[in-house]
Amino acid sequence: MKTINDINFNSRRALIRVDFNVPLDKSFNVTDDNRIQATIPTLKKILKDGGSCVLMSHLGRPKDGPEEKYSLKHTIKKTEELLGVPVKFASDCISEEAFKMSNDLKPGEVLLLENLRFYKEEEKGDVGFAQKLARHGHVYVNDAFGTAHRAHASTTIVAQFFQDKCAGLVMAAELDNAKKVLENAAKPFTAIMGGAKISDKILIIEKMLDVVDNLIIGGGMAYTFFKALGGNIGNSLVEADKLDLAKELIQKAKAKGVELHLPIDSIIADKFDANANTDIANNTAIKDGWMGLDIGPQASQVFSNVIEGSKTILWNGPMGVFEMEKFHSDISLVSIG
Numbered sequence: 051m052k053t054i055n056d057i058n059f060n061s062r063r064a065l066i067r068v069d070f071n072v073p074l075d076k077s078f079n080v081t082d083d084n085r086i087q088a089t090i091p092t093l094k095k096i097l098k099d100g101g102s103c104v105l106m107s108h109l110g111r112p113k114d115g116p117e118e119k120y121s122l123k124h125t126i127k128k129t130e131e132l133l134g135v136p137v138k139f140a141s142d143c144i145s146e147e148a149f150k151m152s153n154d155l156k157p158g159e160v161l162l163l164e165n166l167r168f169y170k171e172e173e174k175g176d177v178g179f180a181q182k183l184a185r186h187g188h189v190y191v192n193d194a195f196g197t198a199h200r201a202h203a204s205t206t207i208v209a210q211f212f213q214d215k216c217a218g219l220v221m222a223a224e225l226d227n228a229k230k231v232l233e234n235a236a237k238p239f240t241a242i243m244g245g246a247k248i249s250d251k252i253l254i255i256e257k258m259l260d261v262v263d264n265l266i267i268g269g270g271m272a273y274t275f276f277k278a279l280g281g282n283i284g285n286s287l288v289e290a291d292k293l294d295l296a297k298e299l300i301q302k303a304k305a306k307g308v309e310l311h312l313p314i315d316s317i318i319a320d321k322f323d324a325n326a327n328t329d330i331a332n333n334t335a336i337k338d339g340w341m342g343l344d345i346g347p348q349a350s351q352v353f354s355n356v357i358e359g360s361k362t363i364l365w366n367g368p369m370g371v372f373e374m375e376k377f378h379s380d381i382s383l384v385s386i387g
Contacts, residue, residue: 193218
């Protein structure tokens with residue numbers, strides 16, 4: 051695997067897919083900068099070589115073009131603070147102004163492009179859109195491990211337009227860790243899968259079913275499983291077109307001897323809001339008009355017990371809406387010897 055350590059970026063402009071999909075408060079301040087922090091060593095290496103950086107990312111799930119709350123300009127202050135250099139901003143990722151700004155970058159300078167998902171072509175993996183993005187750099191660097199499984203324009207597609215392409219330090223470390231875990235995992239091996247959608251995790255879930263002893267499912271995707279099993283999930287997140295897939299995964303786990311653990315209960319809310327009214331409900335009987343936003347106390351206890359009995363753990367994705375204080379409740383993590 052080729053990484054940034056194999057390339058000298060002197061006088062070269064790197065187009066870097068980063069993951070700046072970070073939570074913001076009502077005043078648009080970054081409330082968790084871990085993802086930005088993670089990519090700083092990659093950026094510093096490129097700048098130290100004498101190169102320049104063009105950063106591209108998504109933020110949230112905008113539906114119809116630009117929205118203030120999803121603008122990446124809100125991440126500039128935190129990025130500058132962590133990186134220690136000014137960050138220029140292009141208010142449109144493929145405008146002529148944006149291309150001029152990237153073309154005019156001098157060694158040591160950084161440009162952040164506006165949210166890629168303000169264009170629907172990003173998630174569609176549009177080749178023309180990817181080709182336009184490619185105009186921003188001489189070298190392509192993918193340092194967004196959390197989005198690498200998606201065939202989006204800025205991940206899989208754009209790479210074809212570069213002769214020089216490589217993994218950033220975040221990507222390289224994650225792939226190395228994954229390889230170690232998958233090839234040399236001490237048993238019992240437990241995988242914990244969270245996040246919003248089964249469709250985002252299907253490949254990794256199917257891979258895990260071949261190697262793990264336990265598979266814990268949490269986050270928004272869990273409600274698609276309960277809906278598939280005939281449960282009442284209220285207004286909880288569901289992928290209606292993935293109900294058959296959920297049933298298939300349940301059967302595959304059973305056939306492969308994998309213990310599949312779905313959350314027994316949830317902390318539910320009457321709206322998706324930090325100030326919502328909350329309650330606890332069994333995941334087969336969530337009240338109409340209410341939605342599950344975090345695993346409940348019974349699920350937390352069961353999951354903790356499974357984790358405590360494991361020797362290897364691979365965790366991908368959150369169990370709930372951790373950005374909101376009411377849903378910070380988490381598994382009591384234990385030390386694994």
